[in-house]
Amino acid sequence: xxxxxxxxxxxxxxxxxxxxxxxxxxxxxxxxxxxxxxxxxxxxxxxxxxxxxxxxxxxxxxxxxxxxxxxxxxxxxxxxxxxxxxxxxxxxxxxxxxxxxxxxxxxxxxxxxxxxxxxxxxxxxxxxxxxxxxxxxxxxxxxxxxxxxxxxxxxxxxxxxxxxxxxxxxxxxxxxxxxxxxxxxxxxxxxxxxxxxxxxxxxxxxxxxxxxxxxxxxxxxxxxxxxxxxxxxxxxxxxxxxxxxxxxxxxxxxxxxxxxxxxxxxxxxxxxxxxxxxxxxxxxxxxxxxxxxxxxxxxxxxxxxxxxxxxxxxxxxxxxxxxxxxxxxxxxxx
Amino acid sequence: xxxxxxxxxxxxxxxxxxxxxxxxxxxxxxxxxxxxxxxxxxxxxxxxxxxxxxxxxxxxxxxxxxxxxxxxxxxxxxxxxxxxxxxxxxxxxxxxxxxxxxxxxxxxxxxxxxxxxxxxxxxxxxx
Numbered sequence: 001x002x003x004x005x006x007x008x009x010x011x012x013x014x015x016x017x018x019x020x021x022x023x024x025x026x027x028x029x030x031x032x033x034x035x036x037x038x039x040x041x042x043x044x045x046x047x048x049x050x051x052x053x054x055x056x057x058x059x060x061x062x063x064x065x066x067x068x069x070x071x072x073x074x075x076x077x078x079x080x081x082x083x084x085x086x087x088x089x090x091x092x093x094x095x096x097x098x099x100x101x102x103x104x105x106x107x108x109x110x111x112x113x114x115x116x117x118x119x120x121x122x123x124x125x126x127x128x129x130x131x132x133x134x135x136x137x138x139x140x141x142x143x144x145x146x147x148x149x150x151x152x153x154x155x156x157x158x159x160x161x162x163x164x165x166x167x168x169x170x171x172x173x174x175x176x177x178x179x180x181x182x183x184x185x186x187x188x189x190x191x192x193x194x195x196x197x198x199x200x201x202x203x204x205x206x207x208x209x210x211x212x213x214x215x216x217x218x219x220x221x222x223x224x225x226x227x228x229x230x231x232x233x234x235x236x237x238x239x240x241x242x243x244x245x246x247x248x249x250x251x252x253x254x255x256x257x258x259x260x261x262x263x264x265x266x267x268x269x270x271x272x273x274x275x276x277x278x279x280x281x282x283x284x285x286x287x288x289x290x291x292x293x294x295x296x297x298x299x300x301x302x303x304x305x306x307x308x309x310x311x312x313x314x315x316x317x318x319x320x321x322x323x324x325x326x327x328x329x330x331x332x333x334x
Numbered sequence: 335x336x337x338x339x340x341x342x343x344x345x346x347x348x349x350x351x352x353x354x355x356x357x358x359x360x361x362x363x364x365x366x367x368x369x370x371x372x373x374x375x376x377x378x379x380x381x382x383x384x385x386x387x388x389x390x391x392x393x394x395x396x397x398x399x400x401x402x403x404x405x406x407x408x409x410x411x412x413x414x415x416x417x418x419x420x421x422x423x424x425x426x427x428x429x430x431x432x433x434x435x436x437x438x439x440x441x442x443x444x445x446x447x448x449x450x451x452x453x454x455x456x457x458x459x460x461x
Binding site for chain 1: 378
């Protein structure tokens with residue numbers, strides 16, 4: 001049996017159980033969201049004992065050097081004794097400055113941090129409420145803008161989105177952890193064509209990336225595809241259209257599965273991309289949003305000639321329901 | 335004297351690591367579009383899958399590789415359970431041949447690579 005010590009108490013783990021599941025099962029509160037090793041909300045610090053290598057995959061070297069690991073992917077072998085602490089030291093206090101509906105189900109949340117918070121446009125952060133509830137959101141703002149901007153999809157029964165929509169007020173204190181992710185613009189090769197594609201709030205990182213690229217002087221064509229089921233699912237249309245008017249190299253292409261119009265294409269996102277960019281050899285791509293769509297677009301773009309090193313993707317994993325509670329409530333999606 | 339050691343490896347002759355990086359994309363596209371074998375290569379993590387294939391290409395071209403016959407066995411055991419057989423092995427070998435030919439590798443070198451690949455057949459198919 002492996003066991004974990006947290007705040008001076010030992011907690012036994014069942015065979016093959018993760019540190020996160022074991023602690024939650026025994027009533028310890030640990031912020032968590034995707035439970036798949038991606039969002040890094042469940043970051044913890046090993047104070048004593050050895051953590052399996054798998055629990056450090058994707059962490060920055062600086063975090064690994066300090067003993068941090070992901071509780072959701074940490075399954076210590078039998079006999080391990082591990083002493084752990086939370087990642088409070090990595091969180092930055094922040095305050096909500098505004099909450100604005102961008103569409104019927106997308107809420108723009110702006111925040112300011114009380115300490116410097118460095119990030120790249122397109123990365124994602126964990127938003128941690130005072131009681132420890134954590135969810136992962138992509139950042140839609142640029143670092144120079146001062147305020148951080150998140151696009152929160154409102155989900156029926158969503159714990160964080162429900163709170164943000166109904167109860168949160170400007171001035172409320174929260175914490176931010178991160179940033180995470182490598183889906184961001186890197187200056188260089190300004191003439192390289194870019195294709196950015198996302199569905200739903202997958203637009204958030206792309207909205208940051210496209211403006212970052214333009215401000216960096218990217219001169220090659222930039223294709224921005226935003227997909228939704230119906231026109232009401234699209235948002236920031238006016239802002240993106242204005243951006244495209246100011247920058248002739250930017251081609252903004254909103255797209256819906258049903259209810260298209262003169263300004264909005266109708267059909268599947270991958271067909272529209274193939275029509276507009278039939279031969280994407282040498283392109284650089286950024287794909288964000290629904291995991292199935294990201295996976296399928298990634299494969300299609302690779303097969304049509306895009307190099308793997310030029311494919312940047314960010315799958316929005318749903319937040320997983322708690323292990324000890326059997327629930328039918330829909331999982332939250334970044 | 336060992337002939338293999340006396341001769342430069344195919345890996346070195348075709349340009350080492352940068353050549354492998356180019357070859358892996360050509361090879362990966364071929365296996366992903368071949369319905370006979372694509373399901374063995376579908377992976378949520380395309381980078382990881384490409385890294386595995388690069389290790390394979392490095393090994394069969396005689397480059398720096400730490401793959402042993404034992405690793406080959408263990409790494410394919412679960413696929414053999416799912417029906418991996420000679421037909422699939424031949425399909426992969428065919429794509430390997432085409433990839434090298436497309437990259438302009440001379441015929442005698444292609445033959446050497448295919449011979450190394452062939453020597454792994456028993457381990458890959460767990461026989």
